[in-house]
Amino acid sequence: xxxxxxxxxxxxxxxxxxxxxxxxxxxxxxxxxxxxxxxxxxxxxxxxxxxxxxxxxxxxxxxxxxxxxxxxxxxxxxxxxxxxxxxxxxx
Amino acid sequence: xxxxxxxxxxxxxxxxxxxxxxxxxxxxxxxxxxxxxxxxxxxxxxxxxxxxxxxxxxxxxxxxxxxxxxxxxxxxxxxxxxxxxxxxxxxxxxxxxxxxxxxxxxxxxxxxxxxxxxxxxxxxxxxxxxxxxxxxxxxxxxxxxxxxxxxxxxxxxxxxxxxxxxxxxxxxxxxxxxxxxxxxxxxxxxxxxxxxxxxxxxxxxxxxxxxxxxxxxxxxxxxxxxxxxxxxxxxxxxxxxxxxxxxxxxxxxxxxxxxxxxx
Numbered sequence: 053x054x055x056x057x058x059x060x061x062x063x064x065x066x067x068x069x070x071x072x073x074x075x076x077x078x079x080x081x082x083x084x085x086x087x088x089x090x091x092x093x094x095x096x097x098x099x100x101x102x103x104x105x106x107x108x109x110x111x112x113x114x115x116x117x118x119x120x121x122x123x124x125x126x127x128x129x130x131x132x133x134x135x136x137x138x139x140x141x142x143x
Numbered sequence: 144x145x146x147x148x149x150x151x152x153x154x155x156x157x158x159x160x161x162x163x164x165x166x167x168x169x170x171x172x173x174x175x176x177x178x179x180x181x182x183x184x185x186x187x188x189x190x191x192x193x194x195x196x197x198x199x200x201x202x203x204x205x206x207x208x209x210x211x212x213x214x215x216x217x218x219x220x221x222x223x224x225x226x227x228x229x230x231x232x233x234x235x236x237x238x239x240x241x242x243x244x245x246x247x248x249x250x251x252x253x254x255x256x257x258x259x260x261x262x263x264x265x266x267x268x269x270x271x272x273x274x275x276x277x278x279x280x281x282x283x284x285x286x287x288x289x290x291x292x293x294x295x296x297x298x299x300x301x302x303x304x305x306x307x308x309x310x311x312x313x314x315x316x317x318x319x320x321x322x323x324x325x326x327x328x329x330x331x332x333x334x335x336x337x338x339x340x341x342x343x344x345x346x347x348x349x350x351x352x353x354x355x356x357x358x359x360x361x362x363x364x365x366x367x368x369x370x371x372x373x374x375x376x377x378x379x380x381x382x383x384x385x386x387x388x389x390x391x392x393x394x395x396x397x398x399x400x401x402x403x404x405x406x
Binding site: 067068069070072073075076077079080083084 | 288289292293296297300322324325326327328329332335336
């Protein structure tokens with residue numbers, strides 16, 4: 053009986069298919085990024101280009117990775133700064 | 144010039160061979176000349192699924208190795224005009240054929256046949272690379288399970304890397320009751336995740352087991368739901384627009400409707 057009631061009310065959020073879908077979504081972010089290391093390389097190159105116009109960074113030590121924490125996948129970039137450029141427009 | 148279609152999935156046991164057999168039989172029933180190629184060398188199965196296991200003389204490695212002519216190795220299915228099988232070798236392994244040989248083989252087959260359908264082995268190694276080497280199009284088979292969908296996603300990535308663009312998806316073994324109860328991923332969920340075009344949906348059906356026991360294709364069974372699903376998929380492959388079987392069709396009303404003769 054309880055099972056029947058939970059089936060009618062509020063079933064959506066804890067339906068096992070939602071768990072499946074959510075888990076898949078997370079694992080595929082990882083899988084897909086490993087399918088193409090090229091994408092990470094391209095991203096790194098672009099990051100360097102953008103940041104370099106503001107500050108001097110250690111390109112060799114730059115790290116970009118995906119990290120899985122709780123129920124989110126985050127893109128973590130560790131970018132050591134060597135020197136910050138002096139703003140050009142300040143007299 | 145025929146078209147070469149590879150049926151693949153990544154994960155084993157999701158129904159690649161059954162799908163290959165049914166698509167081939169269905170396309171032949173529509174009057175096409177069809178060659179089915181079992182690329183699962185070392186684990187051949189398409190022959191037993193089609194009920195042709197007693198008629199094998201030569202196999203695919205005999206053709207690629209030059210021990211016989213292609214024509215000699217092709218087994219004609221006497222039940223359907225235009226259906227042929229090129230069986231896999233059972234005593235060799237996947238490295239006994241290479242992608243260049245497969246390309247050449249597919250090139251030869253497409254001269255003679257309207258459709259060449261390749262049953263790809265599970266996995267992503269040599270056997271997979273061989274199977275996709277000569278293909279123009281790919282069909283990805285999955286089931287509504289996390290493991291099968293994950294592997295399908297990997298396959299889609301590898302197909303793209305091999306420049307086989309726009310693979311189409313068959314979701315196999317769908318249990319509508321479980322989908323309705325929220326205990327199985329729906330077609331929308333799977334499409335949402337994989338982001339590829341849907342070719343068709345095949346419901347879980349005991350008739351598949353029964354017909355396969357006999358070495359027949361379920362597509363020939365006029366009353367089965369899975370047979371109907373495969374017939375629709377075949378028509379979509381030939382370019383027809385066919386709507387999906389709806390979720391409701393398996394329901395009580397429809398069963399009653401079918402019993403009293405409304406289809």
